[in-house]
Amino acid sequence: MKAIRSMVLVSSDPVSIERGAKEVYQALQREIKEFDLENEISLTMVGDVGRHEASPLVIIYPEAVIYGPVKEGDVHFLVEEHLYKGRIAAGLQAPVRELSGKIAWLSARKGTLPAEQRIVLERAGIIDPDSIDDYIIHDGYQALAKALTQMNPEQIFDTLEKAGLRGRGGAGFPTGTKWRFVKKASGTKKYVICNADESEPGTFKDRLILEGDPHAIIEALAIAAYAVGADEGYIYIRGEYTLAQQRLHRAIEQAREIGFLGENIFGTEFKFDLHIHSGAGAYICGEETALIESIEGKRGEPRARPPYPTTNGLWDKPTLVNNVETLANVGPILRNGAQWYRSFGTPSSPGTKVYTILGKTNVTGLIEVPMGITLREVIAIYGKGIKDEKPFKLAQTGGSSGSIIPASLQDTPMDFDSFAKAGVALGSGALLICDEDTCVVDLAKVLLNFFRKESCGKCTPCRIGNQRAYEILTNISEGTGALSDLTDLALLSDNLYQLSNCGLGQTAGAPIRDILNYFRAEVEAHIRLKVCPTGVCPMSGKRI
Amino acid sequence: MTIEIKENTAIQQAVDEAIKRYGIKQDELIPILNDVNRAIGFLPGEALDEISKQLKLPKSQLFSVASFYRMLSTKPRGRHVIQFCENAPCHVAGGRQVWQALVDEIHLNAEETSADGKWSLVTTSCLGICGVGPVMIIDDDIFGNVDPKTIPDILSRYH
Numbered sequence: 001m002k003a004i005r006s007m008v009l010v011s012s013d014p015v016s017i018e019r020g021a022k023e024v025y026q027a028l029q030r031e032i033k034e035f036d037l038e039n040e041i042s043l044t045m046v047g048d049v050g051r052h053e054a055s056p057l058v059i060i061y062p063e064a065v066i067y068g069p070v071k072e073g074d075v076h077f078l079v080e081e082h083l084y085k086g087r088i089a090a091g092l093q094a095p096v097r098e099l100s101g102k103i104a105w106l107s108a109r110k111g112t113l114p115a116e117q118r119i120v121l122e123r124a125g126i127i128d129p130d131s132i133d134d135y136i137i138h139d140g141y142q143a144l145a146k147a148l149t150q151m152n153p154e155q156i157f158d159t160l161e162k163a164g165l166r167g168r169g170g171a172g173f174p175t176g177t178k179w180r181f182v183k184k185a186s187g188t189k190k191y192v193i194c195n196a197d198e199s200e201p202g203t204f205k206d207r208l209i210l211e212g213d214p215h216a217i218i219e220a221l222a223i224a225a226y227a228v229g230a231d232e233g234y235i236y237i238r239g240e241y242t243l244a245q246q247r248l249h250r251a252i253e254q255a256r257e258i259g260f261l262g263e264n265i266f267g268t269e270f271k272f273d274l275h276i277h278s279g280a281g282a283y284i285c286g287e288e289t290a291l292i293e294s295i296e297g298k299r300g301e302p303r304a305r306p307p308y309p310t311t312n313g314l315w316d317k318p319t320l321v322n323n324v325e326t327l328a329n330v331g332p333i334l335r336n337g338a339q340w341y342r343s344f345g346t347p348s349s350p351g352t353k354v355y356t357i358l359g360k361t362n363v364t365g366l367i368e369v370p371m372g373i374t375l376r377e378v379i380a381i382y383g384k385g386i387k388d389e390k391p392f393k394l395a396q397t398g399g400s401s402g403s404i405i406p407a408s409l410q411d412t413p414m415d416f417d418s419f420a421k422a423g424v425a426l427g428s429g430a431l432l433i434c435d436e437d438t439c440v441v442d443l444a445k446v447l448l449n450f451f452r453k454e455s456c457g458k459c460t461p462c463r464i465g466n467q468r469a470y471e472i473l474t475n476i477s478e479g480t481g482a483l484s485d486l487t488d489l490a491l492l493s494d495n496l497y498q499l500s501n502c503g504l505g506q507t508a509g510a511p512i513r514d515i516l517n518y519f520r521a522e523v524e525a526h527i528r529l530k531v532c533p534t535g536v537c538p539m540s541g542k543r544i
Numbered sequence: 545m546t547i548e549i550k551e552n553t554a555i556q557q558a559v560d561e562a563i564k565r566y567g568i569k570q571d572e573l574i575p576i577l578n579d580v581n582r583a584i585g586f587l588p589g590e591a592l593d594e595i596s597k598q599l600k601l602p603k604s605q606l607f608s609v610a611s612f613y614r615m616l617s618t619k620p621r622g623r624h625v626i627q628f629c630e631n632a633p634c635h636v637a638g639g640r641q642v643w644q645a646l647v648d649e650i651h652l653n654a655e656e657t658s659a660d661g662k663w664s665l666v667t668t669s670c671l672g673i674c675g676v677g678p679v680m681i682i683d684d685d686i687f688g689n690v691d692p693k694t695i696p697d698i699l700s701r702y703h
Contacts, residue, residue: 015676018686053676053689201631201670239578239615240671242684280574281614283669297573298605299612358633358674365675396632430674432633446635454669456612 005040006083007061008032009125011068013048013211014243020072021045021056027075028058035084044134047212047247049125053364054094068094116382117344119352120328121368124212129247132254135215141260143334144219144226148266151334153183153227160330162338164350169195169286169323170402170428171503172349172416175330178320181310182228185318190230192221192320193295193313194327196237196244197279197286201450202396202430205354206324208366210237210244213328214251218274220327222260223334225272228320233272236291238279248276283454287502288321290456301458302502325354325429345371349415353426359395359433360387372418375410379433390435394518396443396511402427404440404514425510439536440519441526444511445473451508462505465496469512471544476523479530479539486523490516552590558583559594568599573609577616586617614668622657622664624702626650627681630667634677638691642678645692649699662702 010016010025025045032041049057054068058078065088067078074092081089127134135141147156160176167173182190194217198206210217221233237245252274255261263271277295279285285294289303292314313319329351333341342350349371356366361383369378375395379386386392395405403424405412412422419426434443452466469492475481493509493516500506515523525533532539562579566572576599580591587610596603610616628643652658652665673679676688687698 014673014686015688018688198672199670202633202674203670204672204674207672238672239613277571278575278578279613280578280616281668282612294574295571297570297601297609299608356674358677359636430633432636434636438636443632443636446630446632450631450669 004042008043009046009059011049011055011057012045016056019056023072024056024070027072031075031079037083044128046125047129048208066094067092116368117352117370118368119332120325124208129212129214130250140215141219143331144222145266147223148268148270156227159338163333163341165329168325175326179227182318182320185311187318190228190318191314192224192230192233194221194235195321196235196324199283199286200428202358202432203428205429207241207244209324209328211247214247216328216331218255220330222272223330224320226270231271233274234277236277239281284456284504301456346415348417355429355431357383357431360435361433362387371415372413374413386435393436394434396432397427403510406518437534439532439534440515440522441477442536444515445477447511459501461495461499465492466508475543476526477537478542480543481527483527555591559591563598581616586620622661624683625664627666627668629671629679631670633674634679637677639678641692642690645695649695
């Protein structure tokens with residue numbers, strides 16, 4: 001008879017694996033056997049736990065002690081000390097001040113770090129992502145069972161609308177309403193698609209959800225399919241996410257075996273099956289109509305809208321496209337109810353948001369916190385302040401299609417409406433924190449370089465506009481700009497916004513608009529004085 | 545002559561395997577191209593011809609797709625492909641200095657392949673591993689927190 005007294009978890013994100021997580025896992029297996037502890041200790045490879053500095057991590061429950069970075073050679077000592085003798089293995093613990101994400105949440109229970117609020121990442125880092133049993137034990141597929149046996153589609157839309165769930169891909173469209181549109185669309189063949197083409201620079205929240213809790217997305221897609229009347233679904237996942245793809249393939253196989261995918265799910269008439277479609281490296285495919293074109297085997301060029309995918313999507317059939325994080329909220333909402341969900345976040349944007357903290361903070365990583373937290377709080381509490389106590393200059397949110405938030409706006413609550421009111425965008429949840437050493441011209445140049453390369457080239461304002469804006473910014477950074485360039489930049493930014501066909505072009509001008517709004521003096525110094533105040537730009541006098 | 549035949553068999557084999565795996569369907573075009581690209585290292589014209597024949601799709605469409613996506617290449621690449629992230633989070637974390645060290649070490653510019661066919665250097669957009677920027681990927685190996693000083697050591701692992 002097995003009586004498990006300790007659980008040992010090993011992190012297995014790509015960085016951990018690169019640093020030898022598999023070898024550590026095998027060594028743990030060997031050592032646990034060596035000490036004859038096999039019947040008392042369970043050993044699991046878990047997904048990404050949101051912390052890379054100290055990976056690979058070994059976490060031991062119930063004490064929630066975190067070791068990292070653990071090397072193969074440390075394992076004998078670790079097993080002997082902690083699991084055999086029952087005391088903490090000295091010198092191997094991960095440094096507390098560098099912890100964040102799930103680990104921070106664990107530490108918070110020990111009273112060392114502020115707590116996060118985990119809804120979509122509740123299971124990531126705790127369960128074995130390759131085991132459907134683990135998922136089921138942690139309330140998995142309960143929401144699907146409830147939806148299929150106790151709820152009609154109307155009740156599902158109502159619950160999502162009452163909960164106030166809004167799309168987490170960046171635009172913030174009400175999810176329940178979108179589902180309703182697809183349900184109402186005429187036609188018998190419909191599709192549901194999970195947009196997992198996460199490519200916003202600085203965003204890797206979806207990867208963590210997919211790697212750590214793949215069944216959550218399968219369950220949510222099945223619920224969505226039932227609600228809108230679809231029987232086929234796709235997960236469009238970017239080609240670079242190989243680990244997440246493997247995990248999803250495995251998860252889908254397991255769900256098919258048990259009967260959560262296929263015919264007569266939960267003994268009802270409902271049938272549903274799911275395909276994984278890998279991207280091939282194109283940022284634009286995160287735009288929903290480009291994504292659909294790409295699934296159809298074409299270039300990922302966005303379609304003209306309307307008609308919207310809700311009526312004319314994949315193969316011209318009504319199609320629901322939702323972001324990974326949005327879908328990950330569906331299960332918890334159906335299980336716990338709209339009222340529960342509304343107890344988090346702000347009235348206009350309930351729930352939580354997953355943010356990635358990057359750049360010049362002492363701690364970088366991933367957090368899930370209620371909507372409405374301010375930037376100042378994020379930097380102070382979760383980022384543990386800025387490196388070397390330098391002043392905070394700006395944050396770039398939501399990947400490149402976010403905004404540049406100056407220090408003066410750091411007390412604005414981060415939710416969809418408050419940010420829109422302040423004239424900035426929440427974007428996809430990346431928070432690139434910059435200190436006084438960051439030059440705004442250089443930053444805008446990097447962002448525009450991204451857009452000019454990722455523009456699909458279909459419409460002229462975006463194809464030419466981004467290239468031209470990049471050239472002007474390059475000249476300013478070389479000290480060869482003219483004051484008239486600023487008028488041209490403002491005009492380009494406006495044209496991009498007004499005339500582009502899709503979201504990429506429409507938001508590409510945002511960095512220019514923001515630096516001219518908030519940091520005009522610094523940009524002008526490059527032109528009038530031929531000086532880069534932060535000393536970042538080359539100012540070599542070469543003109544392109 | 546024999547070398548050419550051998551190459552053509554390898555291409556034929558890669559195409560056949562990919563199509564067998566995904567089936568003759570237009571919506572599987574990108575996965576098929578991905579697999580063939582992976583097997584051969586790039587997408588030679590002969591491979592596009594063969595896929596076009598089997599999937600009954602015009603070659604122009606295949607070429608337009610193959611030249612659109614970053615992970616597909618219509619030109620031969622080196623034995624090892626270095627992908628370097630050039631987006632803002634890696635840039636702010638010191639990516640510029642790392643890029644300079646990389647360029648100095650292998651004497652290539654972005655999108656170039658070395659004369660001996662060992663290296664191809666490509667810049668890429670975000671790879672989703674920003675927590676440990678600056679980031680680069682060589683073949684399938686991920687390197688995070690790259691420092692200009694560690695570049696020679698990392699490159700020396702590849703032959």
